[in-house]
Structures are given as structure tokens and as C-alpha cells.
Amino acid sequence: MKTVTSPTIVRTGEDIRQVVHDAQRVGRRVGVVPTMGALHQGHLSLVDAAREHCDLVVVTVFVNPTQFAPHEDYQRYPRELDSDAAKLAQHGCDYVFAPSVEEMYPDGFETSIDVGSVALPYEGERRPTHFAGVATVVLKLLSLVPADAAFFGQKDYQQTLVVGQMIRDLNVPTDLVVCPTVRESDGLAMSSRNAYLDEDQRQRATALSASMQLAGRMVDRGERDVATLRRAMESHLAEVGGVDVDYIAFVRAGTVEAVETIAGETMVLIAARVGQTRLIDNMQIG
Numbered sequence: 665m666k667t668v669t670s671p672t673i674v675r676t677g678e679d680i681r682q683v684v685h686d687a688q689r690v691g692r693r694v695g696v697v698p699t700m701g702a703l704h705q706g707h708l709s710l711v712d713a714a715r716e717h718c719d720l721v722v723v724t725v726f727v728n729p730t731q732f733a734p735h736e737d738y739q740r741y742p743r744e745l746d747s748d749a750a751k752l753a754q755h756g757c758d759y760v761f762a763p764s765v766e767e768m769y770p771d772g773f774e775t776s777i778d779v780g781s782v783a784l785p786y787e788g789e790r791r792p793t794h795f796a797g798v799a800t801v802v803l804k805l806l807s808l809v810p811a812d813a814a815f816f817g818q819k820d821y822q823q824t825l826v827v828g829q830m831i832r833d834l835n836v837p838t839d840l841v842v843c844p845t846v847r848e849s850d851g852l853a854m855s856s857r858n859a860y861l862d863e864d865q866r867q868r869a870t871a872l873s874a875s876m877q878l879a880g881r882m883v884d885r886g887e888r889d890v891a892t893l894r895r896a897m898e899s900h901l902a903e904v905g906g907v908d909v910d911y912i913a914f915v916r917a918g919t920v921e922a923v924e925t926i927a928g929e930t931m932v933l934i935a936a937r938v939g940q941t942r943l944i945d946n947m948q949i950g
């Protein structure tokens with residue numbers, strides 16, 4: 665029978681740093697999975713990957729105020745630490761680092777990390793302060809949890825590029841591991857924000873992944889023109905209805921460089937509002 669042990673919840677940076685140093689001192693490899701909680705199977709797959717590659721697994725749970733604009737959902741973002749800890753116990757997580765806002769941003773805090781061009785288009789254009797908030801909190805988390813490897817989901821494609829840039833530029837001694845997006849059986853990418861969708865919106869939201877799959881099939885059949893692919897995606901989304909497209913972008917894989925023709929590994933990125941809920945997703949095509 666599998667033994668299930670609840671992870672130890674740690675509240676202060678000093679304590680979690682000690683845990684990590686003690687483990688590394690005796691040669692244990694430490695993995696960290698940064699999250700904002702409200703954990704779903706996507707997060708848990710990152711924990712499984714960390715468990716597979718590391719000896720000690722730390723999950724951080726912190727709803728980071730600096731990555732939300734004033735009109736966004738910071739206040740109503742789900743906070744469910746007890747049920748998160750119960751889920752993590754089933755996946756072999758050793759420690760949960762769940763600091764308070766005051767622990768992370770004490771009075772007088774002023775620094776902000778600007779990673780440059782990778783943070784500017786797409787999400788960066790719509791959410792101008794978002795990636796500085798992400799880069800700053802991830803750098804802080806990796807200073808407090810100086811893990812050997814940090815596990816992030818491909819679902820937040822541009823975020824993985826931002827974190828990668830920050831890690832490289834600032835010589836952070838942590839390997840970035842990007843794991844595949846986990847999807848519901850109907851293709852919807854798992855996201856904590858899916859909980860905001862009512863039944864009808866939840867159905868319509870599958871159009872995001874379906875439209876990207878449609879583009880993927882067209883590329884497999886030989887279509888190379890991005891304008892044609894975008895039009896096909898837009899008509900699929902319009903047919904489903906109730907999906908207000910923010911952007912559809914085709915970029916060279918591993919970058920945010922837009923392409924006009926498919927000539928190699930390409931990512932299609934989509935952001936759309938379904939009701940009040942803003943969803944993002946991406947897929948590799950070509």
C-alpha cells in the first residue's frame with residue numbers, strides 16, 4: 665500500500681532556505697514547483713516530474729499580488745491551501761512554502777525585474793506589469809528555495825521564456841524544466857481560472873484548443889500561410905461563438921518572433937475571453 669505523508673508547510677523564507685541547504689549539503693537534489701495554488705492535474709504533473717528527477721520536492725503556493733493589474737482577479741483568485749496540501753500529499757511533495765504577502769514584500773520593497781524584449785508582446789502588451797511581477801517573484805522564490813531544478817508548465821509559454829531569460833541573464837543556479845500542458849479529455853488546457861467558467865462557457869472554451877488543432881491539421885496537409893491558418897481559426901471560433909479573441913499569434917518555437925510562413929517548429933498562441941474569464945493556450949505545429 666502507498667504511504668501518503670502530508671507535506672510540511674513552511675511560512676518563512678529563512679526556514680525553507682534552511683531545509684533546502686540541509687538537503688543539498690548531504691547531496692540531495694532539490695526540485696521546486698512554483699504555483700499560486702488552486703492546484704489541478706497540470707500542477708500535479710509538474711510535481712510528478714519533480715519527484716521523478718529530484719530527491720526533495722518543494723511546492724511554493726503564493727498568490728503574487730505584483731503580477732496582477734488593479735482590475736484583475738487578485739482578490740477573487742482561489743485560495744485553498746488545505747485541499748492543495750491534501751492533493752500534494754498524494755504526489756509525494758515534501759514541503760509547501762506558503763509565505764504571507766508581508767514575508768515576500770515587506771515594507772520598503774521596491775525592486776522589479778525587467779527581462780526585456782521577450783516580455784513585451786502578446787501577454788506583455790495586454791498586461792504591461794505582469795511579467796515584471798512574475799520575474800521578480802520567481803527570482804525571490806528561487807533565492808528562498810535555491811533548488812537544483814524548477815518545473816514550469818508549457819501552458820504559460822511566454823512565462824517560460826521570461827523565466828528562462830531571467831535565469832540566464834542573472835546566473836540563477838537553477839535548471840528550468842518545462843513540462844507539457846495537461847488537457848481535459850475535450851482538449852481544454854487545465855487552468856485554475858477554468859473554475860470561473862459556467863457550464864455553457866466551459867463548453868465554448870474547448871474552441872481554443874480545437875482551433876489550434878485545426879491549424880495543426882492544415883499544416884500537416886501542407887498549408888504554410890499564416891494568414892490562411894489564422895482565418896481558419898477565427899472562423900472556427902466565430903462558429904462556436906461566445907469566445908472573444910484577444911490575439912492569435914504564430915511564433916518561431918522558443919521565441920516570441922512572429923512568422924508569416926510556417927517553416928519549421930512553430931508555436932501557435934491564443935488568448936481569448938470567454939464571458940469574463942481570460943484564457944490563454946498554445947500548441948506546437950509544423
Ligand code: PAF
Nearest residue numbers: 698699700728798801820
Ligand atoms: O504560473 C504561475 O502560477 C505564476 O505565474 C508563478 C510562476 C507561480 C509566479 O507567481
